[in-house]
Amino acid sequence: MSEEAKAANTADIRIALLTEYDGTDFVGFQRQDNGRSVQQTLEEAVEKVYGRFCRIYGCSRTDSGVHAKGHISHVDVPFPIPADKIPLALNAVLPEDLVVKAAKEMPDTFHARFDTHGKRYCYRVRNAKVPSAVNRRTEAFVPGVLNVEAMNEAAQAFVGTHDFSAFRAQGGPDITPIRTMKSVYVKRAEGDPDLIEITVIGESFLYNMVRIMAGTLVYVGQGKMTKQEIEKLLAGDGVRKEAGKTMPAKGLTLEEVFYENLKW
């Protein structure tokens, strides 16, 4: 029997895991042949605690360098541990850049990836003369004053259902470019006005989409693009090279994932 088949034993208990990680030293969420992934690190911790390999299913892949404060996974484990004890047990064997914040027992119909109906991302830009030393791992750096009001106004063009062809990485999987954004807003952080936070809430996202949206909004902040140009790109004939740059991975954090059937 393969390890995957063993992991599918019917007596198993499905649990959802709420995890936070600093993406700096991971190759991303998904297992890779070479490199330290979030998935593999979680699977190794689960194996240490439960004594058996159990496949972790994540709500989404995050790229190398992207952080998460509210990533959701599910896993089928062979015996019950009280849900409030699971984080303690797993954190005892996890490295400090990957933390299980909470766990919850779920019906075996729950699926971390297929049941989500939305995600909230935050893209952080240090807009100052120099980068931050203390926060350098979680922020991109853009010198020169950005017009945040113009960025926020232009960001409203993304809200609703549009063709995001201009806002996807080339070479991504061949899926529909139609996506629905529920809310996009740009503001300077409370108590730290040099930090610009671009918050994007949407049902689902294309590859590199938030990072390209952020790069496009930076162009708006620099006066290089207008809201009308974004609207035109979203109207159906947008091409990637007409949108902004793909911003660095380290500025992106997956903040929250939404489910009808899972509240923390």
Next chain:
Amino acid sequence: MSEEAKAANTADIRIALLTEYDGTDFVGFQRQDNGRSVQQTLEEAVEKVYGRFCRIYGCSRTDSGVHAKGHISHVDVPFPIPADKIPLALNAVLPEDLVVKAAKEMPDTFHARFDTHGKRYCYRVRNAKVPSAVNRRTEAFVPGVLNVEAMNEAAQAFVGTHDFSAFRAQGGPDITPIRTMKSVYVKRAEGDPDLIEITVIGESFLYNMVRIMAGTLVYVGQGKMTKQEIEKLLAGDGVRKEAGKTMPAKGLTLEEVFYENLKW
């Protein structure tokens, strides 16, 4: 002529440097025989830019692991570079965990250490079931709900001029334990209620003083100490072992240093 003597040449120009650093990978501000210090790293950068060794004088030492967002140094350099270009020149040769945010030409009577009339520190405590992965470098971790209102109320006992003998590390230099705190307050961070920020503004501080004050306030938050007990410790007969624990260095950040003759 010694390097120090060379650095004191009268034609030199005194500049103040505003620096930010992530203390995680430094042995502290001050040069050490073994290990990477902020002072040495800055001196090496200044030497690369100005072509000569110039001694850096810091506003204060910070311990290994302590961070700074607004540390001030002064240094005498052999030729003028426009003040707004100095950060760019130094940052080009500094590692990314140490950043010069601004520079200013100062009269040669200015002294980064002797001219300060106050400092603002922030001690950060993650108060949640599990530590943060993303922010782990700049926060201490205390599980179990802390009573922040009680902490803030008790913190008011520190305000004013008191004998802080109970709040200094044993083995520190033998100086007066009388210190004046201008403001101390405790609150949950905006937008991140699991993060408790203990802000301390004072004229000057004893060795480890803020970290011991933070540990004492954590005891208050846990119901193990009262404001009255802090008042008694400050009344003149306080001993170190009756105050709280010295909290970890990584939670402490030097946020701002105050001068009459230097504004940024």
